[in-house]
Amino acid sequence: xxxxxxxxxxxxxxxxxxxxxxxxxxxxxxxxxxxxxxxxxxxxxxxxxxxxxxxxxxxxxxxxxxxxxxxxxxxxxxxxxxxxxxxxxxxxxxxxxxxxxxxxxxxxxxxxxxxxxxxxxxxxxxxxxxxxxxxxxxxxxxxxxxxxxxxxxxxxxxxxxxxxxxxxxxxxxxxxxxxxxxxxxxxxxxxxxxxxxxxxxxxxxxxxxxxxxxx
Amino acid sequence: xxxxxxxxxxxxxxxxxxxxxxxxxxxxxxxxxxxxxxxxxxxxxxxxxxxxxxxxxxxxxxxxxxxxxxxxxxxxxxxxxxxxxxxxxxxxxxxxxxxxxxxxxxxxxxxxxxxxxxxxxxxxxxxxxxxxxxxxxxxxxxxxxxxxxxxxxxxxxxxxxxxxxxxxxxxxxxxxxxxxxxxxxxxxxxxxxxxxxx
Numbered sequence: 310x311x312x313x314x315x316x317x318x319x320x321x322x323x324x325x326x327x328x329x330x331x332x333x334x335x336x337x338x339x340x341x342x343x344x345x346x347x348x349x350x351x352x353x354x355x356x357x358x359x360x361x362x363x364x365x366x367x368x369x370x371x372x373x374x375x376x377x378x379x380x381x382x383x384x385x386x387x388x389x390x391x392x393x394x395x396x397x398x399x400x401x402x403x404x405x406x407x408x409x410x411x412x413x414x415x416x417x418x419x420x421x422x423x424x425x426x427x428x429x430x431x432x433x434x435x436x437x438x439x440x441x442x443x444x445x446x447x448x449x450x451x452x453x454x455x456x457x458x459x460x461x462x463x464x465x466x467x468x469x470x471x472x473x474x475x476x477x478x479x480x481x482x483x484x485x486x487x488x489x490x491x492x493x494x495x496x497x498x499x500x501x502x503x504x505x506x507x508x509x510x511x512x513x514x515x516x517x518x519x520x521x522x523x524x
Numbered sequence: 525x526x527x528x529x530x531x532x533x534x535x536x537x538x539x540x541x542x543x544x545x546x547x548x549x550x551x552x553x554x555x556x557x558x559x560x561x562x563x564x565x566x567x568x569x570x571x572x573x574x575x576x577x578x579x580x581x582x583x584x585x586x587x588x589x590x591x592x593x594x595x596x597x598x599x600x601x602x603x604x605x606x607x608x609x610x611x612x613x614x615x616x617x618x619x620x621x622x623x624x625x626x627x628x629x630x631x632x633x634x635x636x637x638x639x640x641x642x643x644x645x646x647x648x649x650x651x652x653x654x655x656x657x658x659x660x661x662x663x664x665x666x667x668x669x670x671x672x673x674x675x676x677x678x679x680x681x682x683x684x685x686x687x688x689x690x691x692x693x694x695x696x697x698x699x700x701x702x703x704x705x706x707x708x709x710x711x712x713x714x715x716x717x718x719x720x721x722x
Contacts (some may be wrong), residue, residue: 417543505551506551508547521564
């Protein structure tokens, strides 16, 4: 696993819990899922990028639902189907999702390529990648087969709860920020900062993939 | 359909290219200068060393040392499980003495602790820790002394230098009978009937 400082996984005593817990534990897994989402800065950066220019709540709901569907689908498939993906590569793709959305917000696709990729498809696709990342980390902890289904579903519901919590904070902030006169001026700078963070996350995970083989 | 993502002004190709390359440059600099030295112990620029950032990574670094060839044996391995015994050795008053020995092969190891259970003054007790070869009539035996001391307790570890009988000569110099409690664990055989019936 990547070092704790950057890893967006489940670490420390939470990892001990997952590794040792036998049977179904609905509320602990709910909590872990929510915690994962609220403390996962790569998810949060992506969400921030997605809703940065969404002014209508119905659009916010639509994109977040698409992201959740993708996320849930691969989390369940990955753990139950025992699909193993290198977590560094998955996390690199998650970093790229941040890059993509910041670039999109900057108007980069329209200017550079003359077209904008379908944002809904992209959000769904990156939702799938985010879910795989999570599945890989849950698998790495080797959770008990007994009660696995209940636990993974609880975890997933927790992820959605955490996402709603994080989203309401980000949304409240964005609503306030957009109402101020300086928003447009700082919007470009903020998305450049998100772009930098996305590049750094991607490079960090790629460095992990190439410098720590077999981890 | 995707026009929910307005931007301040449609940026020029040049400014997009600048933002992209600038971001990538800043991210890569941060990666090479800060992240790689701390997270992966990889410091191509020497910046991690210069700033002491590499100390964050140093805590879990291990260098494997080769086991020394010959000299002190660090690890010893045996074909049998170790045994452990607790033996109470009574000694008569006024220079009552006794030798308590273990049968050991060369290289056999023990740890031990012994103490006089009740004694007023530890200066009134004398011991010798030594070993000798199996006595054979008509031949000169060999003896080796490991420790001679005054005192009513001793703790130690020991690796037998040769096959034979290794143990303690114990002498009670008080005016009353005492009991020595010996605790020993390791690879050895107990020699029966060393303590005379009381």
